[in-house]
Amino acid sequence: MKNLYNKILISTFAIVALACSSEDDLTEDWIEVNEVEAPAPGTSGDLDLSSYIAIGNSLSAGFADGALYNQGQENSFPNLLAGQFAVVGGANFNQPDINSENGFNSTFSDIDNGVIAGRTILDLSLQAPVPTTGELIGSYSGDKTTLGNFGVPGMKLGDLETPGYGFPDVGNPYFTRFAADPNTSSVLGDALAVDRTFFTLWLGANDYLGYALAGGQGDEPLTAYSSTDFATDLGSALTQLTANGSEGVVIDLPPVVTLPFFQAVTWDAIELDAATATELNDGLAAVNTALQGTLSAGYDDSEDIARRLISYSEGDNPILVHDEELVDLEPYFDNLEAGMAITAQERAALVPYEQSRPLVDGELVLLSAGAILGTEADGDDTEEDTPIGVVIPLGFSFTEAANGDQYFLNSEEQTAIVTARATYNGAISATVTSLNDAGADIALVSVQPLFVDMLGLDAATATALALPTGSADGVQGIEVDGVTLTPDFAPNGVFSTDGVHPNPRGHAIVANEIIATMNARWNASIPSISVLEKLGVTFQQ
Structure with a gap:
């Protein structure tokens, strides 16, 4: 009985051991093996990419492995996009650097007892994610007037225009650290103060993800924010972002119940x-x-x-x-x-x-249960x-x-989450269409077909999850340059060890989806990113 936890972890994290003695060795070996030629220069087409800003939550910020840390920020999809934009004449992209090798992991930290945890990595000897030593969230000391990445972990769509969202000791500490004035600034207000010619906006997932991460306890996150309010707030933000003639991309919302956080530990574990x-x-x-x-x-x-x-x-x-x-x-x-x-x-x-x-078949267990x-x-x-x-x-x-x-989601709670996501996605699509009809130039990027393809869903399952069925082939994983990448945080997975956020490869895949849409809409030829050049999950023996 005392070995039950180890059995659960071993079955949960099906990990292939690689002959690497350390994280640093793995990084060097991976880069050496996967060096690729620089992409051929392209063109920006009808776009002006001279000033790019990104607005979003943890996905835009580069949060990964349970923390905001250097490598995660460097591989955020906005930073990867900016790198490709530079090839076609885009300007430098300024992120509010965290300047922390491991960041701060609130899940594993116990500040009162002096335990400051950082990002998690996969320990092959334990076959489980374990935290590193971290640091408390520090202030950004760079130039706030030229920031490009306004991704704030934990932010909901309704928080975007909230004054004082970074108010010290009360507001969101990830915004406090780089807000122009934490006492009065809103995220959108600070973003609008920066010159922009192009933007990406990816917000709304936290409006139902929080409910899911809490195991469905309390229905406030799913009922207090109606689709009408959602559409109103989104329309307000996009109207202001495009008022100066900027083009932009809006990304729709992913099916969170399919994330590894809800799939790694099975109901019959x-x-x-x-x-x-x-x-x-x-x-x-x-x-x-x-x-x-x-x-x-x-x-x-x-x-x-x-x-x-x-x-x-x-x-x-x-x-x-x-x-x-x-x-x-x-x-x-x-x-x-x-x-x-x-x-x-x-x-x-x-x-x-x-x-x-x-539990019964079909109920979902949260990853956090695995440690208990x-x-x-x-x-x-x-x-x-x-x-x-x-x-x-x-x-x-x-x-x-x-x-x-x-620690689990029953069928009713899952249905509520799926319905909320589908409702918000409907509001996103309708809002973008309405603004474009009024003269804006916004592209909508849907990540939903990507999830269907990667998860290997059949048409019936995709329909039950309110997902499109066009890419439902029943084969799990997607093939990139001859390598099958999987929807988990195993070595060939595209998620980080927190089971929610992408790893560098996952961010590269998202960035390429955005680039493909941009190229098709605006007659551009922005080069795509080499996904396999990016690291997957970080682990050590």
Whole structure:
């Protein structure tokens, strides 16, 4: 049982070991093997690329591996685009450099106890992402008047015009560090103060991603911001950005439930041998008996009780979770004790199962659960095992205030996320069309076909996720120069180790999608980026 966590990680991170002794050796070897000739110069066509600005969230900022750090910024898709723009006469691109090798990782940091974590890397010996030593978020000391990248991690579309969004100790610290005046500036206001002839805007994903990352707890992120408000805010921003005649690109929103963060740990990640399964079933038999006993103690939903029963077998088994949407069986367990069907001690042992059930196929487990599954809920190494997700429900805490189902998404929550994304994408498309009809010159780049192709979705699955079916070939991965790149954070993956943000290869793929659209719309021949020249996931042995 104590090896369960390692088994989960090994099955979660299917990693191929490479003969590299360190991260630096890997970088040097990769660059040496994958050197390519410089692309032939192209033309900017009908575009003026002399001054480019990018507006967005963490995707535009270059946030990756759970942190904003040097290498991530250098490989952000706006910075990669600017490099290709320079080939056709574009000017230098000024980013608000973080000047940190590893950045700051809020997930793994414990500031009160002096633990400052940085970006995560894949440790091949553990076959899991592990944090590096990081630094607190520092201020940008460069020239704020010529900034080009206004990507702010965590920013929602509705935050774009918020004055004082970077207000110290209250606002977004990633904007505080480079805002012209953190007390009064808005992100859009600072961006509009910079000369621009071309822009990219990629915003809106955080308006439903936050709900997904929280395991669907609370519906405020999905209901408070209507599609009408979304379209109004987007239209306002784009109207101001194009008022001086600038052309631009707007990127639509990705299907976040398909990201590795929601796919790496499966619903049936509890791998057991026959002997352990039998031992667990014997130990949990009293729980099943009490659950069934509630039907004679005032509870009248036999179907609900049936889905709560726990049964393990050899092989892969569903994770046992706390589900706060279930009817609380507390009063019915109390009735069993009052009727002397169970003792006070037995009643106390039933507390974790008042709102628990095994997951079912189709439910999504968050990557953050991977570090918890199989660990001891009681926090000790006594002979009595209490592994989380097996004996004690994932999400349950012996401190009542900490209970919650923040580690998985049920089907209803997934549907809400898919619907929100589809609704916002509809607003994006309609807003861009309306502004173009009024004389603007904005190209819409859709990343949705790319996801369908890379994920290898069939037409039925793509339709269920409100995605286009044109590229639904059922074959996972995309081929780039003879190499198949996968939708994960394995060595040939295109995502960073946080399971949400692209790695350098992923950013290069996005940049190439944008370049292809620009070339077609504006008669340009901007050269594409060599994807395989970029590093994939960073790891060490």
